[in-house]
Amino acid sequence: MSFNIALSGLYAAQKHLDVTANNIANVNTIGFKSSRAEFADVYSSSIFSNAKTTVGSGVTTATVSQQFHQGALNFTDNSLDLAIQGNGFFVTAANIGDLDRTYTRAGAFQLDSSGYVTTAQGDYLQVYEVNDDGTPKTVSLDSTVPLQVPDTAGSPEATSTETMSLNLPAGATAVDPANFDPTDSDTYTSSTSVVVYDSLGESHTMTHYFVKDSTATNTWRMFNYMDDLPVDITGGSTVSTTAPTCATLVFDSTGQLDTTVATNPDPDPIVTEELGSSGAGVITNGADGTQTITIDFDSITQYSSSFEVSSLSQDGSTVGRLTKVDIGSDGVVAATYSNGTTTYLGAIAMANFANPQGLTQVGDTSWKASLLSGDAVPGQANTGTFGKIQSSALEASNSNLTSELVELITAQRNYQANSRALEVNSTLQQTILQIR
Incomplete structure (x- = not known):
């Protein structure tokens, strides 16, 4: 029994080391959310056992929960770098027309060869279609479309x-x-x-x-x-x-x-x-x-x-060339062209969850909805708890390097202590086997 208890302690200490090492490795990952290993004791008994004298059976990993507290903002010179000050998530899709959505806090977006705004992995940033005044036509994740920034605006219009x-x-x-x-x-x-x-x-x-x-x-x-x-x-x-x-x-x-x-x-x-x-x-x-x-x-x-x-x-105009892209705190994307026209391209779709810790990680600092997280709740930036969007900024990892190094020392000591318990158990058994 004592061997199994010490062995479970080793497994738990190893899990603690793994989680801490992952947090340290991603200390510079944009939009990364640190994790925390949470443990529970193992207590086995039956209706015929004496609860007063029952010894626990070790430890097990209860969950590795992600911590979604806000990371620091680092400001840049790129207007397509976006950060969320609040609890919301950006909505992305792997392909144009896909209804399968992924969610991210990493706002390092860029333009592809067709003018679509994508992540570094090529996922398309989703927006709500807007009216002429920039207000969303509908706030629904099923109606979102990929954000595309046209290089030119309209056709010539003769002055009348x-x-x-x-x-x-x-x-x-x-x-x-x-x-x-x-x-x-x-x-x-x-x-x-x-x-x-x-x-x-x-x-x-x-x-x-x-x-x-x-x-x-x-x-x-x-x-x-x-x-x-x-x-x-x-x-x-x-x-x-x-x-x-x-x-x-x-x-x-x-x-x-x-x-x-x-x-x-x-x-x-x-x-x-x-x-x-x-x-x-x-x-x-x-x-x-x-x-x-x-x-x-x-x-x-x-x-x-x-x-x-x-x-x-x-009231006339010529063909305009893109000169600037502005993104407001409400997520409305406005493109300005050389002919003096300003076109609203969409409002960046935001999502929130009843239980963000229940989201399923899919890599590349992205998540998918699960039964534990609940369905995504759509909304617009700068409303409710979705938070506001900060253009020309990126959210840094929320891993605190100092705290993680302390956790690393703690995990190391736990591993050593459980190793020592395993060694003592081995010595005691060897002593018994040597009795003649």
Whole structure:
């Protein structure tokens, strides 16, 4: 009996050594969770035994439980490095379309050749599909999809509307619009420009010249040029044979656009002529030549202050190239492109478990759900107990090297003590065998 007791102690000490050695070996493993060997005594008896004099039968390993407390965060320069501050897990899948999910805390993600975000082992990071404002369409693990970061955004969109808000200086020196020359700054009061796009996504510069009219009170003229070529205003006024037709802007005594004047663009926006060869002749690259641009004044005033453009925008775009990927604390992934567009690509799927220690280890710092852990509970980062996501950071192993070295010494001493007990038992039996 004593041999078996000492032998069980050796087995337990060896298990303690193995667990401690594994913790030490993974002290630098990203997202690693340390384990703890837990033991129970063995006590065998029957209904006919005397419990007062029964000796235990040794020790057994009850379980090797993982410790899911938070590891320290190490910050990096890679926006795809992700760490969770909380209890949640990232959700991954081995293949596109797989419903078999694995869970990890190791957030060292990267892009593969197709633009998918994967782990170092090639598992695909799962996200919830989102609406245009970045909110998840549904929070369900069965509806998650792999996160893909497109290198380009959309197809070209021709500019159809330009919107601006500005103030024209009431105290500016008035000039004769008949003398307007875009190459001579003395013939106009102010100017502003905006980049617009044709149907092929090629950019053009639309410049607006504003002239305070010396021939009429509180009256301004607006001339349009694209790529330094004149563009007529549909139904505009002709003031000279060298300048394009212009829009006439008449203000009242309060500095507001006088809506009683028929030539004013408010409430009807200004429309330019066709930009192709049949009109202004600006578009010559094979794009849609029937393109016109509507100029809509969101707000235009004439106050005694300087010329000021408070907003100037247009609704066209070219093909965008990826310039940046941002991941918020709520897990929403936003990609920014060179054409100024920002696209929400998804919300990183998170999962939690009633009993994380019941998860089944599958290697590569990953786990699968089991009967002991319970089903995965889906959620979004920054809600409930799922924790928030920290971009450009990695969660270090939660193994404490100092504590593990102390555990190593303890396990060694236990092993030595049980070895000594085994040796003493052997000596006693040898003594008995030598009795004559």
